[in-house]
Amino acid sequence: MSGLQRIGTADIEPIALGATLLGTGGGGDPHVGALTARRLIRERGEVPVRPAESLTAEDFVVPIGMIGAPSVANESIASLDEFTGVLDALREATGRVPTALMPIEIGGGNSLVPIAAAAAAGLPVVDADAMGRAFPEAQMVTFHLAGYGPGTAAMVDHLGNRVVLDAVSGPWSERLARAVTVEMGGTATMCDYAYPGDVTRECAIPGTLSLAHSLGKALTDNDVRGGERLQGLLRRLDGHLLFEGKIVHLDRRFSAGFTRGEAQLEGLGDHRGQELTIRFQNEFLIAHRDGALAAVTPDLIAVLDQVTSAPVTTENLAYGARVHVIAMPCDERWRTPRGIAEAGPAHFGYQEEYRPVEELAGTAAMSTRQEAR
Amino acid sequence: MSGLQRIGTADIEPIALGATLLGTGGGGDPHVGALTARRLIRERGEVPVRPAESLTAEDFVVPIGMIGAPSVANESIASLDEFTGVLDALREATGRVPTALMPIEIGGGNSLVPIAAAAAAGLPVVDADAMGRAFPEAQMVTFHLAGYGPGTAAMVDHLGNRVVLDAVSGPWSERLARAVTVEMGGTATMCDYAYPGDVTRECAIPGTLSLAHSLGKALTDNDVRGGERLQGLLRRLDGHLLFEGKIVHLDRRFSAGFTRGEAQLEGLGDHRGQELTIRFQNEFLIAHRDGALAAVTPDLIAVLDQVTSAPVTTENLAYGARVHVIAMPCDERWRTPRGIAEAGPAHFGYQEEYRPVEELAGTAAMSTRQEAR
Numbered sequence: 001m002s003g004l005q006r007i008g009t010a011d012i013e014p015i016a017l018g019a020t021l022l023g024t025g026g027g028g029d030p031h032v033g034a035l036t037a038r039r040l041i042r043e044r045g046e047v048p049v050r051p052a053e054s055l056t057a058e059d060f061v062v063p064i065g066m067i068g069a070p071s072v073a074n075e076s077i078a079s080l081d082e083f084t085g086v087l088d089a090l091r092e093a094t095g096r097v098p099t100a101l102m103p104i105e106i107g108g109g110n111s112l113v114p115i116a117a118a119a120a121a122g123l124p125v126v127d128a129d130a131m132g133r134a135f136p137e138a139q140m141v142t143f144h145l146a147g148y149g150p151g152t153a154a155m156v157d158h159l160g161n162r163v164v165l166d167a168v169s170g171p172w173s174e175r176l177a178r179a180v181t182v183e184m185g186g187t188a189t190m191c192d193y194a195y196p197g198d199v200t201r202e203c204a205i206p207g208t209l210s211l212a213h214s215l216g217k218a219l220t221d222n223d224v225r226g227g228e229r230l231q232g233l234l235r236r237l238d239g240h241l242l243f244e245g246k247i248v249h250l251d252r253r254f255s256a257g258f259t260r261g262e263a264q265l266e267g268l269g270d271h272r273g274q275e276l277t278i279r280f281q282n283e284f285l286i287a288h289r290d291g292a293l294a295a296v297t298p299d300l301i302a303v304l305d306q307v308t309s310a311p312v313t314t315e316n317l318a319y320g321a322r323v324h325v326i327a328m329p330c331d332e333r334w335r336t337p338r339g340i341a342e343a344g345p346a347h348f349g350y351q352e353e354y355r356p357v358e359e360l361a362g363t364a365a366m367s368t369r370q371e372a373r
Numbered sequence: 374m375s376g377l378q379r380i381g382t383a384d385i386e387p388i389a390l391g392a393t394l395l396g397t398g399g400g401g402d403p404h405v406g407a408l409t410a411r412r413l414i415r416e417r418g419e420v421p422v423r424p425a426e427s428l429t430a431e432d433f434v435v436p437i438g439m440i441g442a443p444s445v446a447n448e449s450i451a452s453l454d455e456f457t458g459v460l461d462a463l464r465e466a467t468g469r470v471p472t473a474l475m476p477i478e479i480g481g482g483n484s485l486v487p488i489a490a491a492a493a494a495g496l497p498v499v500d501a502d503a504m505g506r507a508f509p510e511a512q513m514v515t516f517h518l519a520g521y522g523p524g525t526a527a528m529v530d531h532l533g534n535r536v537v538l539d540a541v542s543g544p545w546s547e548r549l550a551r552a553v554t555v556e557m558g559g560t561a562t563m564c565d566y567a568y569p570g571d572v573t574r575e576c577a578i579p580g581t582l583s584l585a586h587s588l589g590k591a592l593t594d595n596d597v598r599g600g601e602r603l604q605g606l607l608r609r610l611d612g613h614l615l616f617e618g619k620i621v622h623l624d625r626r627f628s629a630g631f632t633r634g635e636a637q638l639e640g641l642g643d644h645r646g647q648e649l650t651i652r653f654q655n656e657f658l659i660a661h662r663d664g665a666l667a668a669v670t671p672d673l674i675a676v677l678d679q680v681t682s683a684p685v686t687t688e689n690l691a692y693g694a695r696v697h698v699i700a701m702p703c704d705e706r707w708r709t710p711r712g713i714a715e716a717g718p719a720h721f722g723y724q725e726e727y728r729p730v731e732e733l734a735g736t737a738a739m740s741t742r743q744e745a746r
Contacts, residue, residue: 092466093537161538161539161541161545162539163538164466164536164537164539165535166462166534166535166536167535168532168534176534179552179555180552183548183552
């Protein structure tokens with residue numbers, strides 16, 4: 001796969017769509033981010049893309065994104081002032097001038113914020129991110145897995161309040177930033193894990209903007225029929241179809257800076273008579289089919305519209321919607337003991353042990369075959 | 374009254390005692406602050422005192438104190454590292470080097486923190502503060518009344534987490550700082566309203582460290598009998614005795630970064646058969662005698678031990694304790710419409726209109742006389 005070279009207005013829609021899929025229901029709403037990114041690219045020009053491998057110690061790479069609950073971010077649109085403000089705050093606090101911006105996570109909104117901010121600042125964006133998906137907490141990044149702290153973090157809100165954090169650890173930075181976010185009204189623009197390019201090159205997951213772009217292209221390819229599109233996505237992502245069904249119960253609330261809740265689905269098609277429950281905290285975290293574990297964080301769970309295969313965010317889940325639920329393996333770094341400790345089921349208070357989605361899918365397939373005998 | 378010139382170890386006890394009286398029950402526990410201040414003065418030498426009138430535009434005056442609930446601060450002693458850390462954070466964020474420190478409020482602990490920090494940093498302390506008493510919220514300062522914002526504020530905790538705030542207003546700085554304080558475990562060391570000396574000279578209430586020192590001297594004068602000591606204090610502060618009684622009910626809790634609650638007293642002596650209720654949020658805010666308003670913020674309410682006249686903090690109120698409750702006029706700046714709006718009863722959710730303590734005392738005296746006819 002040859003990577004993206006530049007991002008123009010026509011690239012925003014596919015990136016938004018593909019990143020929403022990789023964002024596992026979170027990572028911010030793509031629509032607002034797409035509007036802002038397209039407007040700024042129109043006004044300021046296309047955004048050059050730098051592969052992660054091109055970064056050197058002379059670079060200063062600044063991840064930028066939204067923190068908070070998507071429910072709130074949708075109603076409180078980040079403005080140009082916030083992008084400029086947060087970059088100014090970080091530059092003033094560190095004395096270093098950014099040479100490139102980067103998504104902290106690949107998610108609908110948060111893949112687009114750095115593109116919009118890069119257009120505004122006249123900077124390139126790095127084709128990489130620090131999660132390879134979206135996660136709800138700020139320390140769930142590959143920098144943290146590699147032993148790097150959050151560094152100096154900057155936050156701004158729509159009123160112009162600025163907060164600079166120098167926390168003793170990633171979890172402390174998350175804790176302080178989350179409390180500030182709640183006071184800021186539930187959403188804020190944030191930069192953290194800003195590092196010289198050699199550190200970013202070591203830590204970041206490369207190629208994820210290009211991957212999102214290419215997935216988005218596939219999702220909008222009108223020459224492909226729905227069923228084939230889904231099969232193509234699953235092949236491409238080593239993914240597994242967990243369920244086909246209808247949302248029959250939805251509990252979603254805004255709590256302590258997150259969108260939390262669960263959705264219950266009733267089976268359709270091959271899954272008629274079965275049920276699936278998905279629990280989420282900004283992102284989809286765990287799915288049970290007929291009470292048995294079907295997939296769990298850090299593996300990726302996505303909900304797709306049954307007809308279009310368009311990804312559905314936790315925020316846009318709707319009662320009665322007919323969907324496919326799929327799951328995909330996460331980056332290998334999240335499957336290490338440290339990765340599972342940081343972002344696995346126990347961290348979120350679930351009793352289940354982590355099991356890779358392909359193993360769970362194999363067991364399910366086997367038990368289905370056994371039942372069929 | 375000639376002001377303090379230098380602060381030595383022998384001055385700490387009287388300042389602590391007098392400031393606790395002016396701190397109206399809050400402003401931090403004096404014991405821990407006194408230990409730290411005495412130790413640092415012993416190690417580093419006496420602290421020079423600068424009168425507020427000596428400040429010029431070349432000065433950079435940094436108020437420093439504890440934020441949070443005294444209940445927690447008592448158990449989490451601010452260390453030298455915190456004083457150094459918060460001053461470093463402010464210097465790095467503003468690019469300005471402090472020439473003097475100042476209490477943000479006159480309260481038991483918070484009059485001593487700047488003295489301890491000044492000893493540690495080799496700086497003078499300004500004989501002034503920004504409240505003329507203690508108040509629970511960070512924007513309740515004379516800078517705010519005069520239209521000055523909080524400027525760049527810095528906070529540190531005992532773990533070494535540092536937060537720098539550039540809020541759009543005093544109330545926003547309070548709101549963000551309070552949320553950070555709660556995450557930091559309920560208490561933090563903070564600098565805000567750091568200004569060039571001409572602004573500080575314009576805004577600060579002068580002479581309050583000297584006043585605290587002199588009140589503390591009077592309180593520890595063993596040649597004076599208890600009753601005379603109380604009468605002397607009331608004369609000195611234009612104060613009024615609201616009540617003599619015993620604490621028969623106490624409700625005190627730690628909530629959202631504050632120590633909140635109320636105490637009910639049963640009358641003794643001349644007040645036998647009467648009752649008094651005092652409500653507090655870190656500081657004593659409102660007192661009702663037999664259901665009628667007796668004194669209310671921004672005027673000062675203090676609770677004194679019946680025998681020694683030693684001031685009792687909200688944190689040290691104890692069931693069964695026999696006390697005098699007194700009230701004193703606040704600085705005239707708090708009696709302006711703006712002052713009453715910012716720190717009067719309505720701000721704290723009380724229905725009562727503000728009425729000066731001397732007026733309330735006059736009314737009470739008159740009604741007592743009428744009843745006596």
